[in-house]
Amino acid sequence: MGRQLPNSAELIAVLDALPLAVFYTIPASNAQSSPVVHANQTALEMFGLFDDGDIANQLEHLAFTVDRELISLPREVSPLMSPIIAGLSGDHVERRDLIFNGLPLNVQSASVHMKEGTGFLVTIQPRDHRLFRHQGQHADLLTSEISLRDLISFDKLISELSTKLINAQGDEAEQHIQQALAALGEFCQSDRTYVFLFEYDMSAMSNTHEWVREGITSHVDDLQNVPSEGLPWFFERIQEEGLFVIHDTSKIPEEGAAERAEFEREDIRSMLCVAMYAANEMIGFVGCDMVARERHWSEADIRRFKLVGEMIANAIQSQRFYQSLHTSQQQLIAANDALRELALRDGLTGLANRRQFSERLEEEISRSRRQDFALTVAMFDIDHFRKYNDHYGLQAGDGLLRRIADILQSHFRRHGELVSRYDGARFSVLIPHVEYTMAKKRVASFLQLLNELAIEHKDSPQGFVSMSAGIAEVTDKLTADDAISEAENNLGQAKRDGRNQVFPRIENK
Numbered sequence: 001m002g003r004q005l006p007n008s009a010e011l012i013a014v015l016d017a018l019p020l021a022v023f024y025t026i027p028a029s030n031a032q033s034s035p036v037v038h039a040n041q042t043a044l045e046m047f048g049l050f051d052d053g054d055i056a057n058q059l060e061h062l063a064f065t066v067d068r069e070l071i072s073l074p075r076e077v078s079p080l081m082s083p084i085i086a087g088l089s090g091d092h093v094e095r096r097d098l099i100f101n102g103l104p105l106n107v108q109s110a111s112v113h114m115k116e117g118t119g120f121l122v123t124i125q126p127r128d129h130r131l132f133r134h135q136g137q138h139a140d141l142l143t144s145e146i147s148l149r150d151l152i153s154f155d156k157l158i159s160e161l162s163t164k165l166i167n168a169q170g171d172e173a174e175q176h177i178q179q180a181l182a183a184l185g186e187f188c189q190s191d192r193t194y195v196f197l198f199e200y201d202m203s204a205m206s207n208t209h210e211w212v213r214e215g216i217t218s219h220v221d222d223l224q225n226v227p228s229e230g231l232p233w234f235f236e237r238i239q240e241e242g243l244f245v246i247h248d249t250s251k252i253p254e255e256g257a258a259e260r261a262e263f264e265r266e267d268i269r270s271m272l273c274v275a276m277y278a279a280n281e282m283i284g285f286v287g288c289d290m291v292a293r294e295r296h297w298s299e300a301d302i303r304r305f306k307l308v309g310e311m312i313a314n315a316i317q318s319q320r321f322y323q324s325l326h327t328s329q330q331q332l333i334a335a336n337d338a339l340r341e342l343a344l345r346d347g348l349t350g351l352a353n354r355r356q357f358s359e360r361l362e363e364e365i366s367r368s369r370r371q372d373f374a375l376t377v378a379m380f381d382i383d384h385f386r387k388y389n390d391h392y393g394l395q396a397g398d399g400l401l402r403r404i405a406d407i408l409q410s411h412f413r414r415h416g417e418l419v420s421r422y423d424g425a426r427f428s429v430l431i432p433h434v435e436y437t438m439a440k441k442r443v444a445s446f447l448q449l450l451n452e453l454a455i456e457h458k459d460s461p462q463g464f465v466s467m468s469a470g471i472a473e474v475t476d477k478l479t480a481d482d483a484i485s486e487a488e489n490n491l492g493q494a495k496r497d498g499r500n501q502v503f504p505r506i507e508n509k
């Protein structure tokens, strides 16, 4: 090196004359005691301190807050640790998101070498709200001042993206979020931009969207369901401060060892994450990485991420809203279908009820007229059912109704046929597509089948269950009601003729 190191007195003289606030430590002459903390004149004035030779104990009381205008925090928060104390303890500090006494600040740390050893210094100066002036010795082209042209083109880009996101529907939003990340990545010249969303209980986070520059490794697949407890330092910062900025991952302090290892594994050198909020709840963050390159994120970068983050959070929120609306809609439809189904079914037998039968009859009548096919209505009634109930009890009566329903159902199962419980012990059957004579034969063969089954009914003349039936052909002139009345009348006639038969009778039988 060859350069002569200054002694502390020379250094103090220089620092005291500076127009920016400086806090610094001078190594104690006695190696055992702790370094002495000093503040220059500007620092004393800016923070209202008095010079008692060691101002360390006054630092604790300086109340910094995180700039809520810069990061959309729902409430006022203070940084987890005083940036001055952190910097003077040797941590790397570079913050542009803090406020003291209403004054937005840039806080930066550095180490100073002097004859007595190495000390630390923290410089603080007011932050210009519109233009960020890069401070410090790291001249980095990427963090040079934002030109007016940059700002205008970024504004234009943002407004285009937000219009797209606002109007996005369903999957379109996904595509626009992806485009927003790509645009942001290109604009901020970062290597990777991404969105992470937290689980509702903040126990884990998942990388939901990612953009990577050509040649940069994607991490989206292995960053699903990352448990928060694995990255406690990161989680605490993003949750409390709404922002996580690392200019150089190798300078992460020891408490962030897990994070440092993880970022190194992912080959990340610098990163910036800005929290996203929906309805005052933190839902995740939008961020970007620099791979293998140190990067000094500017206030403008943070603002850009905050803006895009807000847009994405809105889009995600409306997507979630849309999805939950869609889900409830589906549930409502399903519940309605189930209710409708219930309203159209007979509770005891599970057959169609009289209402469904009437609706289907109307439909089949118009269809049969359009397509010119025959249609027959048959009405069945269990003979001496009252006596069956009286003899065997109502529960057995119910059982018989169910059994008859099953037998009818398995007999009339051709295409278009419909069996319903009309009322009490009466069942109606719709028989389309076969001529009247054929339909009558199908009814008669059912009565025959029932006789063959010989279901016991001790109180009936023949000792087993029988049914009577009346049928009606639905001709051009008949309405649904006419057809039903005619079938009911014919059923009455079958009863009067001695039961266990169909009316009109089958000729030549």
Ligand SMILES: Nc1nc2c(ncn2[C@@H]2O[C@H](COP(=O)(O)OP(=O)(O)OP(=O)(O)O)[C@@H](O)[C@H]2O)c(=O)[nH]1
Residues within 6 Å of the ligand: 348, 381, 382, 383, 384, 385, 386, 387, 389, 393, 394, 395, 396, 397, 398, 401, 423, 424, 425, 495, 499
């Ligand atoms: N177990 C049971 N009985 C019912 C139900 N609905 C109606 N009933 C009974 O069914 C019987 C119907 O009798 P009707 O069809 O009028 O006369 P019936 O005794 O069968 O004599 P006919 O029809 O003249 O052969 C009545 O006693 C009703 O109480 C039901 O859901 N369960």
